[in-house]
Amino acid sequence: MLSTQSRPVIEATLPIIGARISSITPNFYDRLFAAHPQLLDGIFSRSNQKNGTQQQALAGSIAVFATHLINSPETLPETMLARIAHKHTSLGVVEEQYPIVYEHLFAAIAEDLGDALTQEIADAWSEVYWLMAHALIKIEKGLYSQQANDVVYSQWKLAERTEEANNSVTFSFEPADDIVASTAKAGQFVSVRMPMTDGLRQVRQYTLSGDVENTARRTVTVKLDVDGEFTPVMHNSLKVGDIVELSNPYGDLTIDESGAPLVIATAGIGCTPSAAALSTLAARGSTRKLTVLHADQEYTAWPLREQMIESLSKLPQATLSTWFERGELPEHIEAKSGYMDLSDSLTADSHVYLCGPLPFMHAVRGQALAAGVPAQHIHYEVFGPDVWLAA
Incomplete structure (x- = not known):
């Protein structure tokens, strides 16, 4: 948790830093790559740098972490940290790189805030950074230790x-x-x-x-x-x-083992984790209650549709509903025109898994919350940097 000295400083400056962090992170990355250009060779995506999504994701994670420390001082935002840690370990991020990030991030903060950055403010935000860094390092070491080998x-x-x-x-x-x-x-x-x-x-x-x-x-x-x-x-x-x-394989969008009803809602190429889950459950002979929902531009544009439909045929407690924006509707599966509607698919005890474009996931998550599904039972996957945090 934050120290008693830093907490009031972070409370007072969070609105300012939060508003400025999206301007600070591009400067940070410019500094980082100027000093360590090798990081663009096999670690950082230059496409995500160019389109700004990596900067958005970093800014969002810092703001979310600091806000959580203020609002829930006895805990850490474990879901967010786990998501970042899984991505880091898949890239081979190691503990020794965190001081490098700290050096260039705080140089960017100092340049942006100028004389407004007092030593007290710098110390408080340094504490936030290292609380987050040490939490990530701990999770990442645990993930590395679980692998069957010691290579990235x-x-x-x-x-x-x-x-x-x-x-x-x-x-x-x-x-x-x-x-x-x-x-x-x-x-x-x-x-x-x-x-x-x-x-x-x-x-x-x-x-x-x-x-x-x-x-x-x-x-x-x-x-x-x-x-x-x-x-x-x-x-x-x-x-x-x-x-x-x-x-090695990483990621925390894995099916829970509680036995609760599962609802998997996907759109477009976001069906890939759903296809994997269905084939795995079918191979195990699962009898779990499962609702699969998929939305796409049209039926013929649905990737992996034959694999998913075949897997569903082997799952006795599974149902499939689909929505297509255009084109003829297939007759051999339940299909509707338009956009996905979860109103008949959710119960308060459902565990919901989402994957697809951000607007789609925002809309479906809102429907799930409105149906009484607890936020902690709604899981999602973002392809690329997690800009949902920034939003």
Whole structure:
């Protein structure tokens, strides 16, 4: 918790720092990469730097953490910290890098605030930073220790690629070295690291969409972003037999084991964790009550639809409802025109899992809360930096 000296200072300055942090973080990253350009080679995404989402995510996490320390001084925002820690470990972030971040972040804060940054304010916000840093370091060490190996990346060979709907491709990889692979859980992701056209390595995280518990295979489904940097290389250049680097599996959007009714609501390529969960539950012969909801532009644009429908046919307590914005509606499944409506799908004891575009998740989360589902039972996954925190 915050010290008695720092708490009133953070309370007084949080509105100012909170309002300025979105201006401070771009300066921080400029300073960081000027001093340590190697961090753009295989750790930080230069695309997320360019579009500003990484800056938004960092600003949001700092503001949320400081606000939590004020409003709930006896606890930490564990969900947020776990989400960040899983992303960090998939990138190989280590304890020694936190002082580097601190140095350049606080130099950016000092430049932005100028004479308004007194020693008292600097000390208080330093305390906030290190409380957050040490909490993350502890979680990250625990995650690293759970893996079956002690490496960040191992080599995997592309064994199969399958064209899916809506400019999506499923890539299946097999081990290309002797490193023992960690077992994954449905809903987790792996980092894929590859050199780009200029030779600089970049990293992206992709949810496992199949073969989840098979340590001899990693399968992800990737939608093409024609304006992006990474997915065009995967789609257009990655051939069967090529070698890429994959991290151990991480991520906390895993199905709870409480036995409570599950509601999985997805849109577009956000169906990947749902597809993985369904195939895993089907393989286990699950009889759990499960409601699967999916929204898409049209039926033919739904990636992994055949895999999901086949898995659902093996789950006796599962139901499927779909919504499509345009096109003909399929007759062999329940389908409606328009946008997703959860009014008939939720009970207060439901555990809800969301994945899709941010506007979709905002809307569906609001419906779940209105139906009486506790906030702690609503789980989500954001592809890329978690800008929901900033919002």
